[in-house]
Amino acid sequence: MPELPEVQTVVDDLNKKIKGDIITDFWSEWPKAIKEKTLATFKKEIVGRKILGVRRIGKNIFVDLSDKKTLYLHLKMTGHLLIKIQNPNDKFQIKSKNQILKSKEVDYFADRVNQYVRHKFFLRTDAKQQNIDESTNGKVDTVKNFVDSNRYDKVIEFSDVRKFAKIVLVDTDKVLELPEIKALGVDAVSPEFTFKKFNEILDKKAKSLIGIILMDQHLIAGIGNIYRSEILFAAGILPTRQAEKISLAERKKLFIWIGNILQKAIVLRGTSDSDYRDTSGAPGGFQKVLQVYRKAGEKCQKCDTIVVRETIGQRSVFFCPKCQK
DNA sequence: AGTTGTGTTGAAGA
């Protein structure tokens, strides 16, 4: 499930792999995901635009394009983006990764969860950009390889088993005015998310359960079901505690752990509990260090007490009844 | 083989 760390990993990968590229074509088998526009209109409006950069707010991804348009993506539950790069030895066909694998490498793209490709963005390395890069490296000018506008050398495949993900083309200068974005709370790893702010949120939501507050995107943007359980375990606080009953010292501890857990998860490239994969199709690393999420019935790693699963707000939350008060 | 659990978000209902 893509939460803030998974989305951050994807955004970083995209900036590394496709920034500066030009969209040459688009395909979809599930046009319902494209909001407000027909498939034909959407395609017409994105083809020819250059990818200027990628950013995110909470779990929302923004791919800024040339001429003031932005692709607004939300991965929802099972969405993930796979970037397939053309084998440089074969200029006209994308090779499946296993064809160019070394003997011991794993073919992550072949993983079942990567097979539900609903949309494809075809990309071409910008001719000018390519020219500049190659001259910098002192290589031969290959600009003639990129003059054909139908050529592509990369594809972003949007895999999404459950088809909840959405794609919207919006005006770049209106991104922050989108109702979904305007309604978001403070991003959990932004400098604006200070302890003072966190404290105010808890005061405002005095009667609400902390387990629900942490996941509410309208209050704090970025935390989902996996990290709320992990954060609360690390901070030693029960998900069912009411905000007003949480002491100042506990609030400080909790605030610190929100940052710590999310940062650690970003470093480990997210959690691949089920469907999430990075842009290479590879799983993240945080599932290996999960303490309580989906560990119901197992022993707590700190005290050997059995980890419990409860439902709050129609969602499972996991905790250690001894370590968390 | 039918039922259930899975989790993000927004909308509808209370």
Place this chain on the structure above:
DNA sequence: ATCTTCAACACAAC
């Protein structure tokens, strides 16, 4: 207002 329930959708696990 604010809370709860449902719907979007597919599939693995029971």
